Amino acid sequence: MRNCYSLCLAIFFISSTLFCASAQERVTFRSSDGLTITADNYVSSTQNPYIILLHQAGYSRGEYREIAPKLIKLGYNCLAVDLRSGKEVNFIENETATLAKEKNLPCSYLDALTDIHAAIDFVKQRTTKPIVLWGSSYSASLSLMIAPEELKVGALVVFSPGEYFNSDDFVKSKISKISIPVLALSSKSENSDLTKLLTVVKKPLVTIFKPSKGEGKHGSSALWVSNPTNQEYWMAVTVFFSKLKN
Numbered sequence: 377m378r379n380c381y382s383l384c385l386a387i388f389f390i391s392s393t394l395f396c397a398s399a400q401e402r403v404t405f406r407s408s409d410g411l412t413i414t415a416d417n418y419v420s421s422t423q424n425p426y427i428i429l430l431h432q433a434g435y436s437r438g439e440y441r442e443i444a445p446k447l448i449k450l451g452y453n454c455l456a457v458d459l460r461s462g463k464e465v466n467f468i469e470n471e472t473a474t475l476a477k478e479k480n481l482p483c484s485y486l487d488a489l490t491d492i493h494a495a496i497d498f499v500k501q502r503t504t505k506p507i508v509l510w511g512s513s514y515s516a517s518l519s520l521m522i523a524p525e526e527l528k529v530g531a532l533v534v535f536s537p538g539e540y541f542n543s544d545d546f547v548k549s550k551i552s553k554i555s556i557p558v559l560a561l562s563s564k565s566e567n568s569d570l571t572k573l574l575t576v577v578k579k580p581l582v583t584i585f586k587p588s589k590g591e592g593k594h595g596s597s598a599l600w601v602s603n604p605t606n607q608e609y610w611m612a613v614t615v616f617f618s619k620l621k622n
Contacts, residue, residue, distance in 0.1 A: 508530065533559045551576060591605075
């Protein structure tokens with residue numbers, strides 16, 4: 377197991393330094409209430425499955441500008457989505473949130489659920505393969521909630537999910553029927569709450585990660601090179617995806 381883990385890590389970090397052959401395209405599609413959603417579509421091959429990448433609170437699809445090119449080296453396409461609840465990060469404005477405010481549409485965390493369903497529908501038109509749904513902070517919680525409803529979602533990667541909504545057990549009460557592999561990552565201080573949240577999901581399906589060195593970071597930005605423990609997070613992600621393909 378240790379040898380496999382080391383090999384996966386070595387392959388990932390070698391390949392991530394090579395030229396990225398994917399095509400990145402800004403795309404738009406409609407949510408069920410008519411809102412136009414903006415996303416970055418990273419296509420490595422039309423034969424590859426998709427990861428749908430969802431940002432944390434106050435952010436945009438820019439959370440994944442550094443991350444998505446590395447994920448495609450694992451054999452995936454990526455769709456990084458601007459949800460209607462967010463602002464800006466890495467100099468990338470959240471176009472969906474801006475438009476939602478202009479149209480006076482509701483923009484709470486839970487209102488973004490319809491945007492995620494729309495993103496899944498968008499990807500369904502481009503692949504018949506199972507989709508990996510990837511969330512960060514509040515969108516990680518939404519991803520957990522959506523997974524039992526969307527049959528095309530075949531795996532979950534959730535960074536720092538929590539009870540960010542109506543009550544202490546709101547998310548927990550909706551995720552017991554998850555039946556797909558889940559990788560859940562957090563900072564050290566978040567790990568206890570994360571573990572409690574996922575106790576209702578069948579244990580063999582869940583892999584929980586926290587960094588062994590340092591505090592780590594909240595959300596998917598834990599993978600940014602600016603985070604001193606980013607390589608540990610990348611190790612966990614790489615091993616998880618290698619198991620999905622076996």
